[in-house]
Amino acid sequence: IEGGVTNGEPVLVRAAMKPLPTLMRPLRSVDLESGEPGEALVERSDVQAVEALAVVAEAAVAWELARAAREKFGGDALADFVAAHRAYLERIRWPRER
Incomplete structure (x- = not known):
């Protein structure tokens, strides 16, 4: 990534x-x-959230x-x-001539 723009290679992100x-x-x-004994509520039942x-x-x-990119190229007007x-x-000289 250079100036918020990829060089054509995939952007790989390590997340946790x-x-x-x-x-x-x-x-x-x-x-x-x-004041009586009781049980806590069952909060959730999903077991994974990889898709989310x-x-x-x-x-x-993306944000x-x-x-x-806005920081590098300015953001007052789209033009x-x-x-x-x-x-x-x-x-x-992008794209590079072969």
């Missing part, structure tokens, strides 16, 4: 997330209104790439952004 806060079996608890993480991560990467990007491509 915290475990889901899942209670499959309710824990022993106390009803705060009555992929969607969120893709959006986050950061757009932010970096200025496009002109700055074109000038940059000419300066580095």
Whole structure:
């Protein structure tokens, strides 16, 4: 990635997330209104969220790439952004002639 623009190679991201806060079996608890023993609520039942993480991560990467491109090429007007990007491509002679 150079100036928020890829060079044609895939963008690889290493990501991690915290475990889901899942209670499959309710824990022993106390009803705060009555003071009687009770059980906690079962919060969630999903066991994995890889697909959801992929969607969120893709959006986050796109946002950061757009932010970096705006920082490099300006962001006051789209025409200025496009002109700055074109000038940059000419300066580095992209695409490279074979």
